[in-house]
Amino acid sequence: MFGYYLDLALRSLRRNQILTALMVLAIGLGIGASMTMMTVLHVMSADPIPDRSGQLFYPHLDPTPLDRRKNALAPDPTDNMTWPDAMALLAAHRGTRQAAMSGGNLVAHPEKVSANPFTIDGRYTTADFFAMFRLRFVAGHAWTATDDTARSRVVVLSEALSRTLFGTDDSAGRMVQLGEHTFRVIGVTAPWAPQPMFYADAAAHKFGESDQFFLPLATAVDLKLDTSGNVSSWKKFSGDLTASSVTWLQFWVQLDKPDQVAAYRRFLFDYSAQQKALGVYERPADSARLDSLRERLVTLHLVPDDLRLQSWLALGFLMVCMVNIVALLLAKFLRRSGEVSVRRALGAQRRDIFVQFGVESALIGLVGGGLGLLLAQLGLWGIRRRPDEYAQLAQMDTAMLLSTFALAVVASVLAGLLPAWRACHIAPALQLKTL
Amino acid sequence: MQIRPVLSALRKHRVATVLIAMEIALACAVLCNACFLIANRVQQIRIHSGVDERALAAIKLTGFDEKDGVDLNARVLSGLATIPGMRSVSVINAVPFGGSPNNAGITTDAAGKQFAGVVNFYTGGPGSFTALGLRLIAGRAPQDDDYQPVVHFVPDDALVWVSQSLAEHAWPGVDPIGKEFWVGRPHFRVAGVVANLARPSPGEGGPSTIEWSVFVPSQPGAHFAGTYLLRASPEELSRVLRDARAAIAKIAPDAVLETATSQSVASLRETFFQQDRTMAGILLGVIAAMLLVTALGIVGLASFWVQQRRRQIGIRRALGATRGDILGYFQTENFLIVTFGIVLGMLLAFALNLLLMTHYELPRLPLYYLPIGALILWGLGQLAVLGPALRAAAVPPVVATRSV
Structure with a gap:
């Protein structure tokens, strides 16, 4: 019919x-x-990191004072983390992997004297970043937690930047001048550009090019390198990013099993309560929360x-x-x-x-x-x-x-x-x- | 033309009539709101920057060390001044539409309680006020000893020139000359008002705050270096800028020339409003496509009705109706349907406007958009129905005698 x-x-x-x-x-x-x-x-x-998205979480803490005025037009200061909080969560090591990070830009000076210097965007982060977000290396390797604590002057370059600076993918072991300082190239990553760039600060661009270099966060703080992204302070800002009244870091944690997620949520509450008992926080413990990657993407207001x-x-x-x-x-x-x-x-x-x-x-x-x-x-x-x-x-x-x-x-x-x-x-x- | 027979005929085709009226209503709602959105964008695009855009360009350098700032300023100012056709070179922190604003919240009392909004601070070195071509409408122009050294991002205690828009916002209805405001500790006193001065990039308060700018005469130094304002005659500007960009490689080989912002102010403006222009274009496209589809719908339905009523038309013609009567009949019918649609559409338009107002920064839809939208739709309806109606008028009376 x-x-x-x-x-x-x-x-x-x-x-x-x-x-x-x-x-x-x-x-x-x-x-x-x-x-x-x-x-x-x-x-x-689209899912920016399909094979890992279910295991990535973004903890939120609220160290802001009770009398903070909410400003609908300004960025939310609790969106990022303070240096002391991020370091405490890193040291607690409650997730399978965890990393603190911030965007940064530096001036790269090519080896050839005739070539002009140019600005590059990258990330200051901690050792677990590479394994957590599944970056592949075409040469060399990631830095270790020891490099983080030792504030080593090492850098991981993207394949494209390595080619621009040295004309080769394999620049591991070479020295590169970024800004005022010289760093040893420890590894070169294969092209990696999750779309959207979910792990970055809310003010960063979300689509298009990704990071060109990675530096240990502690080294960047030590050398006072330029950061990019929102920096919020609710006390007089002296320029010291390690103060407990300045939020600027993104923190990601990998939690593989549901009971791990529940345990981490409890840990965040306990941490928040402990900080309140110490007089660092003014807000109740339940102001802390743990966002999944999906929830984080909603916060980022991508569309x-x-x-x-x-x-x-x-x-x-x-x-x-x-x-x-x-x-x-x-x-x-x-x-x-x-x-x-x-x-x-x-x-x-x-x-x-x-x-x-x-x-x-x-x-x-x-x-x-x-x-x-x-x-x-x-x-x-x-x-x-x-x-x-x-x-x-x-x-x-x-x-x-x-x-x-x-x-x-x-x-x-x-x-x-x-x-x-x-x-x-x-x-x-x-x-x-x-x- | 009698309306009653038309109405009773329409009652026989209730569903089709309601559908076309609904389509007109939807079109009316979208048409009014889309036109309003376009008008808003165009208003933003047309904004007065207050500076001589066609004669100005910026050069922006980064990546140099702060301690080299003084030396860099000296090298660039003397180096670029020798370029033929260059009228003036001065140090500035940003240009309108060029990005990198110096935004800070100001208060109109020393205690920091009377918040007056987040404004942009332009710091300009000697010569920049004249080079910008700002139009002074009250007070005096900056003099040589008004240029103060920059402490943090602005001088600590300085005379400033504010835009008229900011003056009206911060001190409504009073003479702003001599008024004071604070950014925490730094203190400023208004010495003059300029007609317009747009921000380097949109502020936190949305489009209405685009001119909340302050000009602070400042002495170039370590904290105030790297961005330069070039002035040349409009005809020579592009060549002068090209020469300047080439010269920078020799004058300051260690610094990074930011190519995206080292442009003429006119082309910075072009980039700045590109998104708004695209959006206005898309809205225009949507309006055109929707009117086209609506017209096609009317043509389709009217053609069908004409075909269906061939015999009746023939009978009317045989009974003495003129071609004009038949033409008029179909036009009246269309007018009535479109009118139903418009009445419904005006309500829809307001509902849509309310919805948009809650999600976007948009004022209320002005009432005069409604009659204009109605006129457009009436015109569209009459045009669309003209073809089928002419075909109906051409039906010969002899049709009535056939196949009865």
């Missing part, structure tokens, strides 16, 4: 080509706009307001297109009252008529989906030319490709429901008389 309905649908669509073209165009435009925006949202909310607005616009546009198609299909189906009545009189049930028109709507959806796919590719090409940092990610994967067609067919079948229902309730006798 399906083949027959398909044949009927094709004939009917061919009979009124202008109307068919209008409907296909409407659904194509609506689907194209919606899928462009949905693809962008899809890539922006810009403009993009959200554009997505709503696209969906609204799809709505307009659907209402349009409902009206056109209604006109088309009701016009075939005579045909429907003949089929009913010859023994077709209401259900059969309903399925017949459903097939016709789905066919329009399928063709419209094809057009929508083309338009979405055009839209994504337009987005990739925008200057936004997420623009380069705007590519369609197989899942989005299939869902384009699925959405198109579902939308057109939904649009066809009311017209088909009306058509199958035509009273045959009345229509047959007028034939």
Whole structure:
């Protein structure tokens, strides 16, 4: 029967080509706009570190005084951690792995005297960072906890930076001048750029290029290297980043099992309570919390307001297109009252008529989906030319490709429901008389 | 034209009528709000920076040691001044649209209780006030001994020039000259008001605070070095900037030239508003596509109705109706449907505006957008229905005698 309905649908669509073209165009435009925006949202909310995301957690402590004024426009100071807290959590070693980190930028001086110095972005962090976030090394290795405590002057470079500075991937053991100081290259990492850059400060850019170098955090503090990201202080700021009233560090912990997560949450509460007992904290112990990676991504507010607005616009546009198609299909189906009545009189049930028109709507959806796919590719090409940092990610994967067609067919079948229902309730006798 | 027969005919096609009216309503709501969003963006793009954008450029150096700042300033100022066509070179901390603002919260009392917002401080060395081309509307221009050494990020106790927008915000309705404000301990006294002065980058308070800027005459030194304001005639500016960027490699080989910010102020402005321009373009595209789809819907439905009523049209023509009557009938019908849609659409437009206001920084939709939106949709409806209506008018009366 399906083949027959398909044949009927094709004939009917061919009979009124202008109307068919209008409907296909409407659904194509609506689907194209919606899928462009949905693809962008899809890539922006992708899992940045798929094989580890379930095990990564972000502890929150609140060392701010009770009389701190909340400012909706300024960054939240409790989003980051103070140096003493981060060092205490590191030393406690309650997770499988844990690392404190901060963004930093330095001036790199290439070996060749003729080449100009240039600024590089990277991260000051602690030894577990590399194993926790699964960075691979193409040469050398990560530094150890001993290097952290000894404040060793070592650096891990990205493959790209190693090539720019030394012309080779294997620069382990070489010396490099960053800012005022000289560091020994201890390792070179394979390209690694999780999108979004979930582990960075809320003020950092989230998409695009990742870190070019990694330095031991204690070394960076020791040498007073420039940090990037929010630094919040609620007492007079003397420039000392190790003060207990300055938050600036991100802290990540890897917890493999659910009971480990519960234990860590308890540990955070206990730590917070202990700090309150000592008079360091003013807020109650339950102001501490442990965010999963997913929850952290929500806090980071990854989707810009403009993009959200554009997505709503696209969906609204799809709505307009659907209402349009409902009206056109209604006109088309009701016009075939005579045909429907003949089929009913010859023994077709209401259900059969309903399925017949459903097939016709789905066919329009399928063709419209094809057009929508083309338009979405055009839209994504337009987005990739925008200057936004997420623009380069705007590519369609197989899942989005299939869902384009699925959405198109579902939308057109939904649009066809009311017209088909009306058509199958035509009273045959009345229509047959007028034939 | 009689409306009653049209209405009773529409009652026979209730579902289709309601659907087209709904489509018009949705289009009306989106049209009004999208136009309003565009107008808002355009207003932001059009903002007056207060400086001679076409004659100014910035050079920004980083990566040098703080103790070398004094020496760097001397080398750059003398080195760049020799470039042919250069009108002036001065030290400044930032230029409008160039990023790296010096934001600080100010209070209008020494105790720090009367908070007056987060404002941007421009520190400018000798010559920069004139070079910027700021238009003074009250008070006097800075004199040589007004330039104070920078202590932290600004001089500790200085005379300042504020933008009119900031003066009206901090001291509404009173003469701002001589008024004082504080940033913790550092203390400032207003010596003049300039017509406009935009921030280097958007502030924490959103678009309405874009001109909350203060100009502090400052003496270049170790804490105040690295960014330079170049002035040349608009025709020569791009060449002068190119020469200056090339000269920096020789003048200051150890410093890093920030290429993204070492641009003319006009091109910094271009980059600054790129996102707003894209957004306005997208909104325009959405409006166009939606009007197109709505028009297509009207064309489709009207064509169908014309075909369906061929016989009735023929009968009306045979009974003496003119072509104009038939044309008028379909136009009236369309007018009525669109009017239903518009009434519903105005309510929707307001609901959508309220929703947008809770999520975005957006004022209330001005009422005059509604009649304009209505006029556009009425026009669109009449245009869309014209084709099918003309076809209906062309139906010959002889149709009535066939197949009856």
